[in-house]
Amino acid sequence: MVINRKWTAGLIVALIFAALLVxxxxxxxxxxxxxxxxxxxxxxxxxxxxxxxxxxxxxxxxFKYSPFFAFCFAPIGVLPIKAAATLFFTLNxxxxxxxxxxxxxxxxxxxxxxxxxLGALFLSRFVFLxxxxxxxxxxxxxxxxxxxxxxxxxxxxxxxxxxxxxxLIKYTPALFLPYLIIRKQFKAVGWTMVFIVIWLMVxxxxxxxxxxxEYLSAWIxxxxxxxxDTWSYIVPKNQSLISMAIRLFSESGFAINVTHLTFxxxxxxxxxxxxxxxxxxxxxPFGRPRDQRIDYALLFSFxxxxxxxxxxxxxxxxxxxxxxxxxxxxxxxxxxxxVVACVIAGFLVTSLLARDIVGNNLQNLGQLYCDVTIGTxxxxxxxxxxxxxxxxx
Numbered sequence: 001m002v003i004n005r006k007w008t009a010g011l012i013v014a015l016i017f018a019a020l021l022v023x024x025x026x027x028x029x030x031x032x033x034x035x036x037x038x039x040x041x042x043x044x045x046x047x048x049x050x051x052x053x054x055x056x057x058x059x060x061x062x063f064k065y066s067p068f069f070a071f072c073f074a075p076i077g078v079l080p081i082k083a084a085a086t087l088f089f090t091l092n093x094x095x096x097x098x099x100x101x102x103x104x105x106x107x108x109x110x111x112x113x114x115x116x117x118l119g120a121l122f123l124s125r126f127v128f129l130x131x132x133x134x135x136x137x138x139x140x141x142x143x144x145x146x147x148x149x150x151x152x153x154x155x156x157x158x159x160x161x162x163x164x165x166x167x168l169i170k171y172t173p174a175l176f177l178p179y180l181i182i183r184k185q186f187k188a189v190g191w192t193m194v195f196i197v198i199w200l201m202v203x204x205x206x207x208x209x210x211x212x213x214e215y216l217s218a219w220i221x222x223x224x225x226x227x228x229d230t231w232s233y234i235v236p237k238n239q240s241l242i243s244m245a246i247r248l249f250s251e252s253g254f255a256i257n258v259t260h261l262t263f264x265x266x267x268x269x270x271x272x273x274x275x276x277x278x279x280x281x282x283x284x285p286f287g288r289p290r291d292q293r294i295d296y297a298l299l300f301s302f303x304x305x306x307x308x309x310x311x312x313x314x315x316x317x318x319x320x321x322x323x324x325x326x327x328x329x330x331x332x333x334x335x336x337x338x339v340v341a342c343v344i345a346g347f348l349v350t351s352l353l354a355r356d357i358v359g360n361n362l363q364n365l366g367q368l369y370c371d372v373t374i375g376t377x378x379x380x381x382x383x384x385x386x387x388x389x390x391x392x393x
Contacts, residue, residue, distance in 0.1 A: 017093065020131075024089050025082075027132065033085045036134025038063055040084050043077030046070040049207050053218040064222045066168040067215040069136075071203040085134055092131050095138045102145035103320045107293050108392070109327025122322050122343075125351045129313035137316050140169045141300070144176065145320070148296060151180075151188050160191025167192070168199050171223075172303045175278070179299060182282055183292070227309050233267060236367040240310025241277075241377075244370040245270030254368060274306045277380065285388050294387045297321040301380050305373065312372055315350065321379045328386065331393050339390075342382035350375030 028034065042063045045052050052070050055062045063070070076084040100119055109115060120127070130137050147162030166173040180189050204212040226232075233243055234252040246252050249259045250266025261269065281298040284290040301321050304314035325343050334340055352358070353366035366372075386392060 017090075020093065021086070021089070024131065025086065028085060028089075028134075029082065031132075033081060034133040034135075035061075036085050036088060037081065039073045039088075039134065039136075040076055040081045042070050043073045043075075046074050046203075046207065047077045049211055051218070052215060053222045062222060062226045064226045065170075066200065066219055067203045067212060068165075068168045068199045070215075071206060074206065088134055089131060092134075092138055095142050096127055096131075099138055099142050099145070099316075099319050100323065102142060102149065103323040104327070106145050106148055106296055107320060107324035107327060109323050110330065112330070115323065115326055115330065118326050119319060119323050122326075122347045122351065123316060123319055125354045126313055126316040126318070130316050133313055135313050136169055137314055140166050140173065141317055141319065143169070144173050144300075148176075151185065156185075156187040157191045159188045160193075161195045163188070163192045164195035164199055167196060170307075172307050175299055175302055175306065179282055179295060230263065232309055234263075236364065237312065238308075238310050239304070239312055239315065239367065239370060239372040239376075240270075240307050241274050241305045241373060242267060242270030242308060243310060244373045245273060247368070247370065256368075274302070278302060278306070280384060280387075288391065291387070291392055293324060293392060294383055297324045298380065298383050298387070301376055301383065305376055305380075310373075312367075315372055315376065318350075318376065318379065321383055324392075325379065325382055325386075328392055336390060338385055339382045342378045342385075346375040346378040346382075348375075349378065 028036075033040070038061055041057075041060045042052050042065075045056075050056075052063050052067070076088065079087065100116055103109075103119075104115070127138075129135075143162050143166035147159045147166065150156075150159040150162060163173060163176065177189055177192065200216065201209075201212065203215065207215070232238060233246050234254065235243075236247070236254070246263060246266040247254050248256050248266075249269060250261040250263050251257055252263065252266070277298075281295055281302065297320050300317045300319075303317040304310045307314055322343075325339060329336065329340060329343065350372045353363055353371050355363040358366075
């Protein structure tokens with residue numbers, strides 16, 4: 001009997017999905033659906049024309065995203081939270097597959113099953129964090145990549161619409177705009193600004209213009225109050241570059257404080273280091289043409305690194321640098337030993353200290369000493385070598 005490979009592959013995919021779904025449904029109700037609970041609760045409030053930024057219960061953390069975000073998630077408010085969470089979990093799995101495919105297209109990496117396997121392995125810690133929490137980080141990455149692909153095809157309006165949507169999910173994709181300006185992609189940047197305004201006005205179709213302006217006036221203060229407070233910066237779960245500088249070099253309360261800086265000095269040091277790395281992504285390499293694939297990978301690395309709330313699940317953005325670097329190593333037959341070392345060490349540092357592997361105590365110790373931050377900086381070092389010393393084929 002001849003076994004059809006497509007049917008076999010489909011059966012395997014179905015079994016994997018079924019196993020993941022059973023795991024999700026077993027875990028998440030006990031954890032009250034984590035971040036997704038915020039989206040569902042906000043969707044209900046949005047549909048009822050209530051204040052989405054007012055915390056009406058201590059059981060749900062404050063909503064800090066844009067009104068456009070609330071509008072997009074409003075349809076899930078008509079479903080019970082278990083059904084809505086299951087639907088979004090399924091969507092996140094589909095988006096993960098799309099993320100890897102688009103990352104290959106943007107980085108120019110050859111699509112090979114082993115490349116996808118390694119990429120999935122290296123990102124598994126962060127992918128599962130996104131799936132389990134019901135977060136939107138993968139959706140944001142897909143929108144950015146789709147926007148960059150549209151830009152490469154000269155579709156400035158669609159590129160602007162996609163980039164604007166990603167910025168209104170989480171503001172960090174705005175890091176791409178100065179780069180596009182330097183690359184003289186003025187039409188794409190202009191369309192992005194236009195669509196930011198359009199997307200911010202769309203919720204008025206449901207709640208009315210007066211309510212929408214109320215939402216907009218409360219949006220930025222909600223970010224300042226829940227994301228840029230002192231505790232958010234110093235808590236070990238925050239793996240951003242800024243938080244690393246604060247915990248290691250300032251009076252953060254975690255007894256590291258190598259240089260005895262004040263909290264503000266440590267924060268400024270972190271932002272200065274971020275500005276330095278960002279500059280390296282913006283400037284062209286010396287004496288050679290710019291390769292935008294490397295620049296895009298650097299900018300994706302910076303999305304979690306520069307995020308004041310650099311929770312570990314945000315590091316799923318490393319899909320792009322990982323796909324580029326692994327694809328490069330395939331092409332060079334793994335003979336660039338510096339890049340090999342950075343990729344392997346980056347994976348070991350960022351992924352092997354996960355709770356499911358080493359337990360709570362070691363994971364907490366790794367977070368305290370910024371394991372994910374350090375691993376990401378290793379990947380950034382490999383990318384900078386490709387930009388200024390080596391080159392992609």
